[in-house]
Amino acid sequence: MTLDEAARNGIARVRKEIWISPTGYLKIDLFPEGNGYGPWAHLYDRGVQEVLGESTPQDILSFQIMDTDFVPYYGERDASDV
Numbered sequence: 001m002t003l004d005e006a007a008r009n010g011i012a013r014v015r016k017e018i019w020i021s022p023t024g025y026l027k028i029d030l031f032p033e034g035n036g037y038g039p040w041a042h043l044y045d046r047g048v049q050e051v052l053g054e055s056t057p058q059d060i061l062s063f064q065i066m067d068t069d070f071v072p073y074y075g076e077r078d079a080s081d082v
Contacts, residue, residue, distance in 0.1 A: 002068050003028055007037040013077075014070035021045050025073035027081060028062060041065060044078040056080055 006014050007030055015025040024045035029038035042057035043049075049056045056078060 001070050003037060003041070003062060003065055003070065006070060006072070007031070008034050010034060011072045013073040015073040016067070016069060017071055018069075019045075021048055023075055023078075024048065025075070026060075026065075026070070027057070037062060039063065042081075044081055046078055 001009075001011075001014070003014070006012075007028060010030065012030050013025050013027050024043070027042040027044065029040060029042075031037060039062055041060045041062040043060060044057045046056045049058065057080065
């Protein structure tokens with residue numbers, strides 16, 4: 001699914017099945033009542049981000065993400081994901 005499809009279905013956390021880290025996911029900020037999502041997506045993959053010396057989450061402009069193969073993420077949330 002795309003980020004647009006996820007937002008329409010009320011799914012705020014997605015990932016790709018091909019990602020090596022099973023706890024890595026992308027969070028989008030949903031607007032109320034399925035009216036889209038905000039301009040930022042937040043990448044949570046603490047283990048990888050710590051190895052790279054990066055902060056968690058990494059904020060990405062969501063309009064730059066055109067991928068179509070996201071799946072819902074229902075796993076454990078990162079401690080900083082509130």
